[in-house]
Amino acid sequence: MTPTLIFVPGLGSSGPQHWQTLWQGKFGGVRVEQDDWNAPTPESWAARLHEVIEATLGDLLLVAHSAGVLTVAAYAQRYASSPRVSGALLVAPPDVERADMPQEVYPLRAVPLAALPFPALVVASENDPYATFERAAELAEAWEAELVTVGEAGHINVESGHGEWEEGEILLSEVLHAWTPPDIVRF
Template identity: 70%
Template sequence: MTPTLIIVPGLGDSGPQHWQTLWQHKFGAERVRQDDPENPLPEVWAARLHEVIEATPGQLVLVAHSAGVATVAHWAQLSGGEDMARVRGALLVAPADPEQPGMAELHPQLLALAPLPLDELPFPALLVYSENDPYCTPERAEAMAEAWGAAAVSAGEAGHINAESGHGEWLDGEILLSEVLHAWTPPDVVRF
Protein backbone atom coordinates (compact mmCIF):
# COMPACT_ATOMS: atom_id res chain seq x y z
CA MET A 1 0.00 0.00 0.00
CA THR A 2 1.33 3.43 -0.94
CA PRO A 3 1.84 5.73 2.06
CA THR A 4 -0.29 8.85 2.40
CA LEU A 5 1.57 12.10 1.88
CA ILE A 6 1.20 14.78 4.52
CA ILE A 7 2.05 18.26 3.26
CA VAL A 8 3.71 20.39 5.97
CA PRO A 9 3.86 23.99 4.67
CA GLY A 10 5.97 26.80 6.02
CA LEU A 11 5.03 30.43 6.54
CA GLY A 12 1.98 31.58 4.62
CA ASP A 13 0.70 28.01 4.09
CA SER A 14 2.30 27.69 0.60
CA GLY A 15 0.16 29.51 -1.96
CA PRO A 16 -1.90 28.05 -4.82
CA GLN A 17 1.05 27.90 -7.27
CA HIS A 18 3.49 26.35 -4.77
CA TRP A 19 4.58 22.81 -5.57
CA GLN A 20 3.23 21.62 -2.20
CA THR A 21 -0.27 22.77 -3.10
CA LEU A 22 0.00 21.33 -6.60
CA TRP A 23 1.23 18.01 -5.15
CA GLN A 24 -1.60 17.98 -2.61
CA HIS A 25 -4.14 17.98 -5.42
CA LYS A 26 -2.14 15.74 -7.75
CA PHE A 27 -1.43 13.02 -5.17
CA GLY A 28 -4.49 13.38 -2.92
CA ALA A 29 -2.28 14.33 0.02
CA GLU A 30 -3.39 15.46 3.45
CA ARG A 31 -2.31 18.96 4.52
CA VAL A 32 -1.37 20.56 7.81
CA ARG A 33 -3.21 23.88 8.13
CA GLN A 34 -1.99 26.07 10.95
CA ASP A 35 -4.40 28.48 12.65
CA ASP A 36 -1.82 31.26 12.26
CA PRO A 37 0.39 30.40 9.25
CA GLU A 38 2.38 33.62 9.59
CA ASN A 39 3.54 33.10 13.18
CA PRO A 40 5.14 29.74 13.87
CA LEU A 41 5.18 28.57 17.47
CA PRO A 42 7.02 25.23 17.77
CA GLU A 43 4.66 23.56 20.22
CA VAL A 44 1.52 24.81 18.47
CA TRP A 45 2.69 23.95 14.95
CA ALA A 46 3.99 20.53 16.10
CA ALA A 47 0.67 19.83 17.86
CA ARG A 48 -1.27 20.59 14.66
CA LEU A 49 1.03 18.27 12.68
CA HIS A 50 0.40 15.60 15.32
CA GLU A 51 -3.39 16.06 14.96
CA VAL A 52 -3.19 15.52 11.19
CA ILE A 53 -0.96 12.46 11.65
CA GLU A 54 -3.35 10.97 14.22
CA ALA A 55 -6.32 11.54 11.90
CA THR A 56 -4.62 9.95 8.88
CA PRO A 57 -4.58 6.12 8.84
CA GLY A 58 -1.83 3.90 7.50
CA GLN A 59 1.77 4.61 6.64
CA LEU A 60 2.78 8.22 6.05
CA VAL A 61 5.41 10.30 4.28
CA LEU A 62 5.92 13.87 5.46
CA VAL A 63 6.60 16.49 2.76
CA ALA A 64 7.84 19.65 4.47
CA HIS A 65 9.03 23.00 3.11
CA SER A 66 10.87 25.87 4.83
CA ALA A 67 9.46 26.45 8.33
CA GLY A 68 7.57 23.19 7.85
CA VAL A 69 10.92 21.40 8.07
CA ALA A 70 11.47 22.94 11.51
CA THR A 71 7.93 21.86 12.42
CA VAL A 72 8.80 18.25 11.59
CA ALA A 73 11.99 18.48 13.69
CA HIS A 74 10.08 19.93 16.66
CA TRP A 75 7.31 17.32 16.29
CA ALA A 76 9.85 14.48 16.23
CA GLN A 77 11.44 15.83 19.39
CA LEU A 78 8.12 16.30 21.22
CA SER A 79 6.26 13.18 20.03
CA GLY A 80 6.66 9.45 20.10
CA GLY A 81 4.73 6.22 20.07
CA GLU A 82 2.65 4.55 17.41
CA ASP A 83 2.18 7.61 15.23
CA MET A 84 5.94 8.11 14.94
CA ALA A 85 6.34 4.50 13.85
CA ARG A 86 3.86 5.04 10.98
CA VAL A 87 6.08 7.68 9.37
CA ARG A 88 7.87 5.82 6.60
CA GLY A 89 10.01 8.78 5.60
CA ALA A 90 10.22 12.51 5.05
CA LEU A 91 11.13 14.83 2.20
CA LEU A 92 12.49 17.98 3.83
CA VAL A 93 12.85 20.84 1.34
CA ALA A 94 14.57 24.23 1.67
CA PRO A 95 14.81 24.30 5.46
CA ALA A 96 14.54 27.73 7.02
CA ASP A 97 17.29 28.24 9.60
CA PRO A 98 15.88 30.26 12.52
CA GLU A 99 19.40 30.63 13.93
CA GLN A 100 20.92 32.13 10.77
CA PRO A 101 22.61 35.49 11.37
CA GLY A 102 20.46 38.28 9.99
CA MET A 103 17.20 36.32 10.23
CA ALA A 104 15.72 39.03 12.48
CA GLU A 105 15.89 41.41 9.54
CA LEU A 106 15.04 38.84 6.84
CA HIS A 107 12.05 37.10 8.44
CA PRO A 108 11.70 37.78 12.20
CA GLN A 109 8.77 35.34 12.59
CA LEU A 110 11.17 32.46 12.01
CA LEU A 111 13.11 33.32 15.19
CA ALA A 112 10.32 31.66 17.21
CA LEU A 113 11.44 28.27 15.83
CA ALA A 114 14.84 28.53 17.56
CA PRO A 115 16.52 26.59 18.88
CA LEU A 116 16.13 24.12 16.06
CA PRO A 117 16.10 20.52 17.35
CA LEU A 118 19.06 18.59 15.98
CA ASP A 119 18.23 15.14 17.37
CA GLU A 120 18.38 12.24 14.92
CA LEU A 121 15.01 11.68 13.28
CA PRO A 122 13.41 8.29 13.99
CA PHE A 123 12.55 7.78 10.31
CA PRO A 124 14.48 8.05 7.03
CA ALA A 125 14.66 11.53 5.55
CA LEU A 126 15.97 13.26 2.47
CA LEU A 127 16.84 16.94 2.85
CA VAL A 128 16.89 19.02 -0.34
CA TYR A 129 18.62 22.38 -0.16
CA SER A 130 19.57 25.20 -2.47
CA GLU A 131 23.01 26.71 -2.94
CA ASN A 132 21.56 30.25 -2.88
CA ASP A 133 18.64 30.00 -0.46
CA PRO A 134 18.39 33.25 1.53
CA TYR A 135 16.94 31.35 4.50
CA CYS A 136 19.64 28.69 4.93
CA THR A 137 23.25 28.27 3.84
CA PRO A 138 24.31 25.02 2.16
CA GLU A 139 26.72 24.35 5.04
CA ARG A 140 23.98 24.70 7.61
CA ALA A 141 21.58 22.53 5.56
CA GLU A 142 24.21 19.78 5.35
CA ALA A 143 24.83 20.08 9.11
CA MET A 144 21.08 19.72 9.75
CA ALA A 145 20.94 16.66 7.52
CA GLU A 146 23.90 15.09 9.30
CA ALA A 147 22.39 15.73 12.75
CA TRP A 148 19.00 14.38 11.68
CA GLY A 149 20.51 11.30 10.02
CA ALA A 150 19.12 12.44 6.68
CA ALA A 151 20.67 12.29 3.25
CA ALA A 152 21.36 15.71 1.71
CA VAL A 153 20.72 16.67 -1.90
CA SER A 154 21.70 19.98 -3.47
CA ALA A 155 19.20 21.37 -5.96
CA GLY A 156 21.85 23.78 -7.24
CA GLU A 157 21.08 27.49 -7.29
CA ALA A 158 17.33 27.09 -6.82
CA GLY A 159 16.43 29.97 -4.50
CA HIS A 160 13.99 28.94 -1.79
CA ILE A 161 12.56 26.13 -3.97
CA ASN A 162 9.11 27.69 -4.11
CA ALA A 163 6.80 29.28 -6.67
CA GLU A 164 8.73 32.57 -6.53
CA SER A 165 11.92 30.77 -7.57
CA GLY A 166 10.17 29.07 -10.51
CA HIS A 167 9.37 25.75 -8.84
CA GLY A 168 5.66 25.38 -9.57
CA GLU A 169 5.12 21.69 -10.29
CA TRP A 170 8.79 20.92 -9.46
CA LEU A 171 9.22 17.73 -11.47
CA ASP A 172 12.74 17.12 -10.06
CA GLY A 173 11.11 17.11 -6.63
CA GLU A 174 8.68 14.41 -7.74
CA ILE A 175 11.66 12.23 -8.64
CA LEU A 176 13.12 12.79 -5.18
CA LEU A 177 9.73 12.07 -3.62
CA SER A 178 9.56 8.75 -5.47
CA GLU A 179 12.93 7.86 -3.97
CA VAL A 180 11.61 8.59 -0.47
CA LEU A 181 8.49 6.54 -1.18
CA HIS A 182 10.65 3.63 -2.24
CA ALA A 183 12.93 3.99 0.80
CA TRP A 184 15.98 4.72 -1.34
CA THR A 185 19.09 5.60 0.63
CA PRO A 186 21.22 8.00 -1.42
CA PRO A 187 24.81 8.96 -0.67
CA ASP A 188 25.34 11.60 2.00
CA VAL A 189 25.43 14.48 -0.50
CA VAL A 190 24.20 14.33 -4.07
CA ARG A 191 24.37 17.22 -6.53
CA PHE A 192 22.23 17.55 -9.64
Template identity: 50%
Template sequence: MRTSDADILIVPGLSGSGPDHWQTRWEQKLSTARRVEQADWERPIRELWTERVASEVAASARPVILVAHSLGVPTVVHAAGRFAPGAVAGAFLVGLPDVERPDMPSEIDPAFSPLPRDPLPFPSVLVASRDDPYCIYERAEDFAYSWGSAIVDAGQAGHMNAESGYGPWPEGLMRFAGFLKLL
Protein backbone atom coordinates in the same frame (compact mmCIF):
# COMPACT_ATOMS: atom_id res chain seq x y z
CA MET B 1 6.22 2.22 -0.68
CA ARG B 2 3.56 3.56 -3.02
CA THR B 3 1.72 6.81 -2.40
CA SER B 4 -1.52 4.84 -2.11
CA ASP B 5 -0.04 2.97 0.87
CA ALA B 6 0.58 6.11 2.92
CA ASP B 7 -0.99 9.28 4.22
CA ILE B 8 1.06 12.07 2.72
CA LEU B 9 1.03 15.12 4.96
CA ILE B 10 2.01 18.36 3.27
CA VAL B 11 3.64 20.67 5.86
CA PRO B 12 4.03 24.20 4.42
CA GLY B 13 6.02 27.02 5.89
CA LEU B 14 5.29 30.68 6.46
CA SER B 15 2.25 31.88 4.45
CA GLY B 16 1.12 28.30 3.74
CA SER B 17 2.36 27.64 0.17
CA GLY B 18 0.11 29.43 -2.32
CA PRO B 19 -1.70 28.06 -5.37
CA ASP B 20 1.39 28.03 -7.62
CA HIS B 21 3.68 26.35 -5.07
CA TRP B 22 4.84 22.80 -5.75
CA GLN B 23 3.38 21.62 -2.42
CA THR B 24 -0.09 22.75 -3.45
CA ARG B 25 0.29 21.07 -6.84
CA TRP B 26 1.46 17.84 -5.23
CA GLU B 27 -1.44 17.94 -2.78
CA GLN B 28 -3.84 18.19 -5.72
CA LYS B 29 -2.06 15.48 -7.72
CA LEU B 30 -1.47 12.84 -5.03
CA SER B 31 -4.75 11.21 -3.95
CA THR B 32 -3.62 10.40 -0.40
CA ALA B 33 -2.10 13.83 0.28
CA ARG B 34 -3.56 16.43 2.58
CA ARG B 35 -2.26 19.70 3.95
CA VAL B 36 -1.56 20.24 7.62
CA GLU B 37 -3.52 23.46 8.19
CA GLN B 38 -2.22 25.91 10.74
CA ALA B 39 -4.41 28.43 12.60
CA ASP B 40 -2.16 31.33 11.60
CA TRP B 41 0.12 31.05 8.58
CA GLU B 42 1.58 34.54 9.11
CA ARG B 43 2.50 34.32 12.82
CA PRO B 44 3.92 30.84 13.39
CA ILE B 45 4.14 29.73 17.01
CA ARG B 46 6.31 26.65 17.41
CA GLU B 47 4.21 24.93 20.06
CA LEU B 48 0.98 25.35 18.07
CA TRP B 49 2.53 24.35 14.76
CA THR B 50 4.25 21.25 16.13
CA GLU B 51 1.13 20.18 18.01
CA ARG B 52 -0.92 20.48 14.82
CA VAL B 53 1.52 18.26 12.89
CA ALA B 54 1.60 15.73 15.74
CA SER B 55 -2.20 15.57 15.89
CA GLU B 56 -2.43 15.04 12.11
CA VAL B 57 0.11 12.21 12.33
CA ALA B 58 -1.83 10.64 15.20
CA ALA B 59 -5.09 10.88 13.22
CA SER B 60 -3.63 9.06 10.21
CA ALA B 61 -4.76 5.51 9.53
CA ARG B 62 -1.79 4.54 7.36
CA PRO B 63 1.94 5.15 7.67
CA VAL B 64 2.71 8.84 7.22
CA ILE B 65 5.09 10.47 4.76
CA LEU B 66 5.80 14.09 5.68
CA VAL B 67 6.52 16.55 2.86
CA ALA B 68 7.78 19.76 4.47
CA HIS B 69 9.00 23.01 2.95
CA SER B 70 10.67 26.03 4.54
CA LEU B 71 9.44 26.60 8.13
CA GLY B 72 7.60 23.29 7.80
CA VAL B 73 11.01 21.59 8.08
CA PRO B 74 11.83 22.94 11.58
CA THR B 75 8.22 22.24 12.53
CA VAL B 76 8.63 18.57 11.60
CA VAL B 77 12.01 18.32 13.34
CA HIS B 78 10.63 19.84 16.55
CA ALA B 79 7.52 17.61 16.38
CA ALA B 80 9.40 14.35 15.69
CA GLY B 81 9.56 13.34 19.36
CA ARG B 82 5.75 13.57 19.62
CA PHE B 83 5.04 10.93 16.99
CA ALA B 84 4.15 7.40 18.04
CA PRO B 85 6.94 4.94 17.16
CA GLY B 86 6.51 3.78 13.57
CA ALA B 87 3.75 6.27 12.73
CA VAL B 88 5.99 8.20 10.33
CA ALA B 89 7.55 6.13 7.57
CA GLY B 90 9.66 8.99 6.20
CA ALA B 91 10.09 12.72 5.63
CA PHE B 92 10.90 14.62 2.45
CA LEU B 93 12.30 17.96 3.66
CA VAL B 94 12.90 20.89 1.29
CA GLY B 95 14.34 24.39 1.73
CA LEU B 96 15.31 24.42 5.40
CA PRO B 97 15.46 27.96 6.79
CA ASP B 98 18.25 28.46 9.31
CA VAL B 99 16.03 29.64 12.18
CA GLU B 100 19.15 30.15 14.30
CA ARG B 101 20.22 33.12 12.15
CA PRO B 102 19.70 36.51 13.79
CA ASP B 103 18.18 37.97 10.61
CA MET B 104 15.17 35.64 10.38
CA PRO B 105 11.84 37.44 9.87
CA SER B 106 10.52 38.86 13.13
CA GLU B 107 7.14 37.11 12.76
CA ILE B 108 8.82 33.72 13.27
CA ASP B 109 8.59 32.54 16.86
CA PRO B 110 12.09 32.57 18.41
CA ALA B 111 11.21 29.21 20.02
CA PHE B 112 11.90 27.54 16.64
CA SER B 113 15.56 28.08 17.56
CA PRO B 114 17.70 26.21 18.31
CA LEU B 115 16.96 23.39 15.93
CA PRO B 116 17.22 19.93 17.49
CA ARG B 117 20.30 17.99 16.43
CA ASP B 118 19.07 14.53 17.43
CA PRO B 119 18.74 11.91 14.69
CA LEU B 120 15.21 11.71 13.31
CA PRO B 121 13.44 8.45 14.19
CA PHE B 122 12.47 7.83 10.55
CA PRO B 123 14.22 7.93 7.16
CA SER B 124 14.50 11.40 5.67
CA VAL B 125 16.02 13.40 2.87
CA LEU B 126 16.83 17.11 2.94
CA VAL B 127 16.86 18.93 -0.40
CA ALA B 128 18.99 22.07 -0.13
CA SER B 129 19.92 24.84 -2.54
CA ARG B 130 23.34 26.41 -2.97
CA ASP B 131 21.84 29.92 -3.06
CA ASP B 132 18.90 29.69 -0.67
CA PRO B 133 18.58 33.15 0.92
CA TYR B 134 17.41 31.58 4.21
CA CYS B 135 20.10 28.96 4.74
CA ILE B 136 23.58 28.51 3.39
CA TYR B 137 24.19 25.06 1.95
CA GLU B 138 26.86 24.09 4.48
CA ARG B 139 24.44 24.71 7.37
CA ALA B 140 21.75 22.64 5.69
CA GLU B 141 24.30 19.88 5.11
CA ASP B 142 25.34 20.02 8.79
CA PHE B 143 21.74 19.72 9.97
CA ALA B 144 21.09 16.84 7.55
CA TYR B 145 24.04 14.91 8.94
CA SER B 146 22.86 15.52 12.51
CA TRP B 147 19.38 14.24 11.68
CA GLY B 148 20.64 11.24 9.72
CA SER B 149 19.03 12.65 6.58
CA ALA B 150 20.34 12.08 3.09
CA ILE B 151 21.32 15.45 1.61
CA VAL B 152 20.39 16.39 -1.95
CA ASP B 153 22.26 19.27 -3.58
CA ALA B 154 19.66 21.14 -5.67
CA GLY B 155 22.28 23.48 -7.12
CA GLN B 156 21.32 27.13 -7.69
CA ALA B 157 17.62 26.78 -6.81
CA GLY B 158 16.85 29.70 -4.51
CA HIS B 159 14.34 28.80 -1.82
CA MET B 160 12.67 26.20 -4.06
CA ASN B 161 9.31 27.96 -3.98
CA ALA B 162 7.03 29.46 -6.64
CA GLU B 163 9.00 32.72 -6.58
CA SER B 164 12.15 30.74 -7.47
CA GLY B 165 10.38 29.07 -10.39
CA TYR B 166 9.41 25.90 -8.52
CA GLY B 167 5.72 25.65 -9.32
CA PRO B 168 5.25 22.19 -10.84
CA TRP B 169 8.78 20.96 -9.93
CA PRO B 170 8.66 17.63 -11.80
CA GLU B 171 12.27 16.86 -10.81
CA GLY B 172 11.25 17.08 -7.16
CA LEU B 173 8.32 14.75 -7.72
CA MET B 174 10.68 12.24 -9.35
CA ARG B 175 13.09 12.58 -6.40
CA PHE B 176 10.13 12.06 -4.03
CA ALA B 177 9.10 8.90 -5.92
CA GLY B 178 12.68 7.63 -5.63
CA PHE B 179 12.62 8.31 -1.89
CA LEU B 180 9.36 6.35 -1.52
CA LYS B 181 10.93 3.34 -3.27
CA LEU B 182 13.51 3.17 -0.49
CA LEU B 183 10.89 2.94 2.27
Protein backbone atom coordinates in the same frame (compact mmCIF):
# COMPACT_ATOMS: atom_id res chain seq x y z
CA MET C 1 0.16 0.19 -0.85
CA THR C 2 2.05 3.49 -0.82
CA PRO C 3 2.00 5.78 2.19
CA THR C 4 -0.33 8.76 2.49
CA LEU C 5 1.48 12.05 1.92
CA ILE C 6 1.17 14.64 4.68
CA PHE C 7 2.11 18.10 3.42
CA VAL C 8 3.69 20.38 6.04
CA PRO C 9 3.95 23.96 4.69
CA GLY C 10 6.07 26.75 6.10
CA LEU C 11 5.40 30.42 6.86
CA GLY C 12 2.32 31.77 5.10
CA SER C 13 1.34 28.24 4.00
CA SER C 14 1.87 27.23 0.39
CA GLY C 15 -0.16 29.17 -2.11
CA PRO C 16 -2.10 27.75 -5.08
CA GLN C 17 0.97 27.68 -7.38
CA HIS C 18 3.39 26.21 -4.81
CA TRP C 19 4.63 22.69 -5.59
CA GLN C 20 3.17 21.36 -2.31
CA THR C 21 -0.32 22.48 -3.31
CA LEU C 22 0.11 21.22 -6.86
CA TRP C 23 1.44 17.87 -5.63
CA GLN C 24 -1.46 17.47 -3.23
CA GLY C 25 -3.86 18.02 -6.12
CA LYS C 26 -1.92 15.53 -8.24
CA PHE C 27 -1.07 12.81 -5.69
CA GLY C 28 -3.66 13.33 -2.96
CA GLY C 29 -2.76 13.38 0.69
CA VAL C 30 -3.46 15.56 3.69
CA ARG C 31 -2.35 19.12 4.36
CA VAL C 32 -1.46 20.40 7.82
CA GLU C 33 -3.44 23.61 8.44
CA GLN C 34 -2.05 25.88 11.15
CA ASP C 35 -4.17 28.36 13.12
CA ASP C 36 -1.82 31.24 12.27
CA TRP C 37 0.47 30.82 9.28
CA ASN C 38 2.47 33.91 10.20
CA ALA C 39 3.15 33.19 13.89
CA PRO C 40 4.87 29.80 14.13
CA THR C 41 5.82 28.28 17.44
CA PRO C 42 7.43 24.86 17.72
CA GLU C 43 4.84 23.80 20.30
CA SER C 44 1.68 24.76 18.42
CA TRP C 45 2.86 23.80 14.94
CA ALA C 46 4.21 20.43 16.12
CA ALA C 47 0.99 19.79 18.05
CA ARG C 48 -1.07 20.41 14.92
CA LEU C 49 1.15 18.05 12.91
CA HIS C 50 0.69 15.46 15.66
CA GLU C 51 -3.10 15.87 15.45
CA VAL C 52 -3.04 15.34 11.68
CA ILE C 53 -0.80 12.27 12.01
CA GLU C 54 -3.08 10.77 14.65
CA ALA C 55 -6.19 11.42 12.52
CA THR C 56 -4.76 10.00 9.28
CA LEU C 57 -5.03 6.28 8.58
CA GLY C 58 -2.31 4.10 7.11
CA ASP C 59 1.39 4.58 6.63
CA LEU C 60 2.54 8.18 6.26
CA LEU C 61 5.25 10.14 4.46
CA LEU C 62 5.83 13.74 5.57
CA VAL C 63 6.52 16.29 2.79
CA ALA C 64 7.73 19.53 4.39
CA HIS C 65 8.98 22.87 3.07
CA SER C 66 10.93 25.63 4.86
CA ALA C 67 9.56 26.24 8.37
CA GLY C 68 7.51 23.08 7.85
CA VAL C 69 10.83 21.19 7.99
CA LEU C 70 11.44 22.65 11.45
CA THR C 71 7.90 21.64 12.39
CA VAL C 72 8.76 18.03 11.52
CA ALA C 73 11.93 18.23 13.67
CA ALA C 74 9.92 19.74 16.55
CA TYR C 75 7.28 17.02 16.18
CA ALA C 76 9.95 14.31 16.30
CA GLN C 77 11.43 15.86 19.44
CA ARG C 78 8.14 16.41 21.29
CA TYR C 79 6.16 13.30 20.41
CA ALA C 80 6.99 9.66 20.27
CA SER C 81 7.05 9.24 16.53
CA SER C 82 4.15 7.27 15.18
CA PRO C 83 5.38 3.96 13.80
CA ARG C 84 3.21 4.82 10.80
CA VAL C 85 5.55 7.71 9.81
CA SER C 86 7.63 5.91 7.21
CA GLY C 87 9.85 8.85 6.30
CA ALA C 88 10.11 12.48 5.32
CA LEU C 89 11.06 14.64 2.36
CA LEU C 90 12.43 17.84 3.95
CA VAL C 91 12.83 20.67 1.43
CA ALA C 92 14.72 23.93 1.97
CA PRO C 93 15.23 24.01 5.74
CA PRO C 94 15.73 27.63 6.80
CA ASP C 95 18.51 28.83 9.09
CA VAL C 96 16.27 30.61 11.61
CA GLU C 97 19.23 31.31 13.90
CA ARG C 98 20.59 33.93 11.46
CA ALA C 99 20.24 37.54 12.60
CA ASP C 100 18.73 38.64 9.27
CA MET C 101 15.73 36.31 9.40
CA PRO C 102 12.20 37.73 9.68
CA GLN C 103 11.05 38.33 13.24
CA GLU C 104 8.11 35.95 12.73
CA VAL C 105 10.46 32.96 12.80
CA TYR C 106 12.27 33.90 16.03
CA PRO C 107 10.17 31.42 18.08
CA LEU C 108 11.61 28.61 15.93
CA ARG C 109 15.23 29.44 16.78
CA ALA C 110 15.76 26.47 19.10
CA VAL C 111 16.08 24.04 16.20
CA PRO C 112 15.98 20.41 17.40
CA LEU C 113 19.24 18.69 16.47
CA ALA C 114 18.46 15.12 17.51
CA ALA C 115 18.34 12.26 15.04
CA LEU C 116 14.91 11.85 13.46
CA PRO C 117 13.15 8.58 14.34
CA PHE C 118 12.38 7.87 10.68
CA PRO C 119 14.37 8.02 7.43
CA ALA C 120 14.53 11.47 5.86
CA LEU C 121 15.91 13.18 2.78
CA VAL C 122 16.92 16.84 3.11
CA VAL C 123 16.74 18.69 -0.20
CA ALA C 124 18.74 21.93 -0.27
CA SER C 125 19.69 24.65 -2.72
CA GLU C 126 23.16 26.09 -3.05
CA ASN C 127 21.84 29.67 -3.22
CA ASP C 128 18.88 29.59 -0.83
CA PRO C 129 18.47 33.12 0.60
CA TYR C 130 17.30 31.63 3.92
CA ALA C 131 20.09 29.10 4.54
CA THR C 132 23.52 28.30 3.26
CA PHE C 133 24.04 24.85 1.81
CA GLU C 134 26.55 24.25 4.62
CA ARG C 135 23.86 24.92 7.23
CA ALA C 136 21.46 22.56 5.46
CA ALA C 137 24.22 19.94 5.52
CA GLU C 138 24.71 20.48 9.28
CA LEU C 139 20.98 19.99 9.89
CA ALA C 140 20.87 16.87 7.72
CA GLU C 141 23.83 15.42 9.62
CA ALA C 142 22.26 16.21 13.01
CA TRP C 143 18.97 14.63 11.93
CA GLU C 144 20.83 11.62 10.45
CA ALA C 145 19.12 12.35 7.15
CA GLU C 146 20.44 12.00 3.64
CA LEU C 147 21.25 15.27 1.85
CA VAL C 148 20.81 16.12 -1.81
CA THR C 149 21.56 19.37 -3.59
CA VAL C 150 19.33 20.71 -6.33
CA GLY C 151 21.98 23.20 -7.43
CA GLU C 152 21.13 26.88 -7.48
CA ALA C 153 17.38 26.70 -6.94
CA GLY C 154 16.72 29.56 -4.53
CA HIS C 155 14.27 28.70 -1.75
CA ILE C 156 12.61 26.05 -3.92
CA ASN C 157 9.31 27.93 -3.96
CA VAL C 158 7.15 29.86 -6.42
CA GLU C 159 9.33 32.97 -6.12
CA SER C 160 12.35 30.97 -7.27
CA GLY C 161 10.45 29.48 -10.21
CA HIS C 162 9.34 26.20 -8.67
CA GLY C 163 5.67 25.60 -9.29
CA GLU C 164 5.24 22.04 -10.56
CA TRP C 165 8.89 21.27 -9.62
CA GLU C 166 9.41 18.15 -11.70
CA GLU C 167 12.87 17.50 -10.20
CA GLY C 168 11.18 17.35 -6.80
CA GLU C 169 8.68 14.82 -8.11
CA ILE C 170 11.61 12.62 -9.11
CA LEU C 171 13.04 12.93 -5.59
CA LEU C 172 9.62 12.10 -4.12
CA SER C 173 9.44 9.07 -6.41
CA GLU C 174 12.88 7.94 -5.17
CA VAL C 175 11.79 8.34 -1.55
CA LEU C 176 8.61 6.35 -2.24
CA HIS C 177 10.61 3.71 -4.13
CA ALA C 178 12.95 3.32 -1.15
CA TRP C 179 9.96 3.10 1.22
CA THR C 180 9.52 -0.33 2.72
CA PRO C 181 6.08 -1.18 4.04
CA PRO C 182 5.95 -2.53 7.56
CA ASP C 183 5.92 -6.28 7.98
CA ILE C 184 2.49 -7.78 7.75
CA VAL C 185 1.52 -9.59 10.89
CA ARG C 186 -0.55 -12.65 10.18
CA PHE C 187 -2.69 -14.34 12.79
